[in-house]
Amino acid sequence: MHPFNKDEILKILDNAKGNLYYFIYIMLCTGMRPGEIISLTWNDINFEKKRIAVDKTTVRGKIGNVKTQSSVRYVDIIPALEKKLKSLQELNISDTYLFISNYKKPFYSHIVIAKRFKKLLFDINIKDRNLYNLRHTFASSMITAGHNILWISQMLGHKDISITMKVYARFVKEDDEKRIENLSKIVLNF
Template structure:
């Protein structure tokens, strides 16, 4: 993804992976909800009450916001002919991009799983992961969203030595 930032959709996928936002939250994100000075996003509308939250912007993706924010545009993601990018426009382009990059098929929601797994693998605080992903308790996040790969499991086993 990082080598293909010229594609509009690569930067969108990276933002999803590094923020844990639901696709609907990103599509509804307005420029006024992006605070570059304090490096954070405000999610005002979400699927759940816990989903209404503030997400710090990782330094790794900060410039993706800086370079792609368009002044005087209401929504961060503008459609080709509309004020706001729609899910029905984004979904097939997401699938096409993955195919063109020889990445196995995934759902857009898998970016949230990746986010939670990356944080979990980095031993981030469970409360922080829960708040960042917009869940009410960690059991949902851990049981559904975090996927330990074999290498992470090996590291855990090696702790026994």
């Protein structure tokens, strides 16, 4: 697991084009798995309730169940993502899937996108990492920013927060100022 840092993320987003750009952006804003993203339809996006229904994945051209039952979830649409999804919707030539291949069909797998991502990293001189590290980048950046661990765990589709903590605990940091502020809020009830 090697999350991208802020400078790398900005460089990636500045240089990604087309579907790859939107794919990367969705991963960075949701932590969704690549197979879940290529399976998304516009019916899964609810702009009114600001959430995405995640209940399927694509593996070798077959749309099926997500990784685990706890992976069936709603993923929140943060404001920055909402703007990008609406832009993608305006550009999209498919009224069904968010992402379609050059053949105007749903992607067979996320491998084509993963290869394009690796090429992008090579072209912009960023250390080679796989596409899944965008999921790790979402989780680690949200934890580092101090967002609610339960929310992060639910966004990732983890069964419970112990899984999230086991994988991402090293990103939980608190500076002395925040620690001291939190100490002053502790009240004993005995």
